[in-house]
Amino acid sequence: MKTLGYYNGKFGELDEMTVPMNDRVCWFGDGVYDAGPARNYKIFAIDEHIDRFFNSARLLDMKMPVTKQELKDLLQEMVNKMDTGNLFVYYQLTRGTGIRNHVFTEGPGNLWIMLKPAEISDGMKPIKLISTEDTRFFHCNIKTLNLIPSVMAAEKAKKAGADETVFYRPGGRVTECAHSNCHIIKDGKLITAPTDNLILPGIARAHLIRMCKKLEIPVSETPYTLDEMYNADEVLVTSSSNLCLHANELDGRPVGGKAPELLEKIRAALIDEFTEATAI
Numbered sequence: 001m002k003t004l005g006y007y008n009g010k011f012g013e014l015d016e017m018t019v020p021m022n023d024r025v026c027w028f029g030d031g032v033y034d035a036g037p038a039r040n041y042k043i044f045a046i047d048e049h050i051d052r053f054f055n056s057a058r059l060l061d062m063k064m065p066v067t068k069q070e071l072k073d074l075l076q077e078m079v080n081k082m083d084t085g086n087l088f089v090y091y092q093l094t095r096g097t098g099i100r101n102h103v104f105t106e107g108p109g110n111l112w113i114m115l116k117p118a119e120i121s122d123g124m125k126p127i128k129l130i131s132t133e134d135t136r137f138f139h140c141n142i143k144t145l146n147l148i149p150s151v152m153a154a155e156k157a158k159k160a161g162a163d164e165t166v167f168y169r170p171g172g173r174v175t176e177c178a179h180s181n182c183h184i185i186k187d188g189k190l191i192t193a194p195t196d197n198l199i200l201p202g203i204a205r206a207h208l209i210r211m212c213k214k215l216e217i218p219v220s221e222t223p224y225t226l227d228e229m230y231n232a233d234e235v236l237v238t239s240s241s242n243l244c245l246h247a248n249e250l251d252g253r254p255v256g257g258k259a260p261e262l263l264e265k266i267r268a269a270l271i272d273e274f275t276e277a278t279a280i
């Protein structure tokens with residue numbers, strides 16, 4: 001299969017799949033999701049993603065129709081059907097099916113899965129960033145489907161010829177990016193926003209922090225500002241789709257480039273970790 005979809009027990013190529021109009025996702029965007037890469041038919045960091053997926057559902061009082069192990073087995077079964085083993089593995093839970101009504105629908109949610117070919121960047125090429133005010137809500141720790149500000153920000157980056165948008169709250173505190181976490185290196189230390197309700201606790205972020213600690217690079221999980229990002233030694237952007245990117249431009253101004261050896265040590269270690277975990 002080139003792409004593969006799943007909806008409550010039905011499988012098919014994505015463009016052949018249909019879903020009921022009364023799925024609450026159509027009326028309210030009422031759902032949560034998670035996603036990560038596979039390489040060589042091996043899904044990377046799957047337990048961490050499934051734990052976060054179940055946690056997102058729990059925080060919104062949504063009922064999973066499967067156990068963690070059942071979901072893991074189903075995802076692997078689907079990955080095995082694909083033409084390539086290098087994939088984006090995406091799954092979401094929506095809060096059931098029912099005529100439009102804000103109050104919850106009874107019973108377990110609807111499980112969706114989507115697989116499409118994808119490659120992980122080795123992070124060698126620097127990226128360009130723009131910034132925009134973070135106008136999102138205060139539930140950014142939950143991986144919900146309510147992504148309009150992120151969609152707007154991603155499009156804004158594209159139109160500006162950039163790759164990602166950095167969000168900052170009033171006062172200048174950097175939270176994260178439209179679809180990634182961001183971090184700075186200053187004076188040999190990694191500084192990254194704390195995991196409160198303003199950011200998604202990224203799996204790639206967790207890997208970055210663990211790797212820095214392993215490499216004996218100090219880590220500070222504290223708020224930092226856009227000004228600090230402009231003046232950082234390096235600016236890092238992480239997500240499961242692109243494990244460790246770095247920026248050389250922010251809002252048209254040059255950034256980073258002042259700690260290339262440290263950056264390379266971290267980048268290489270993270271890519272090695274991924275390559276080893278997904279080796280044949």
Ligand SMILES: Cc1ncc(COP(=O)(O)O)c(C=O)c1O
Pocket residue numbers: 035150176177178179180181199200201202203204205238239240241
């Ligand atoms: C808003 C946001 N922050 C951070 C991330 C990175 O999370 P992860 O490293 O788990 O992919 C994502 C990824 O989708 C995201 O959408």
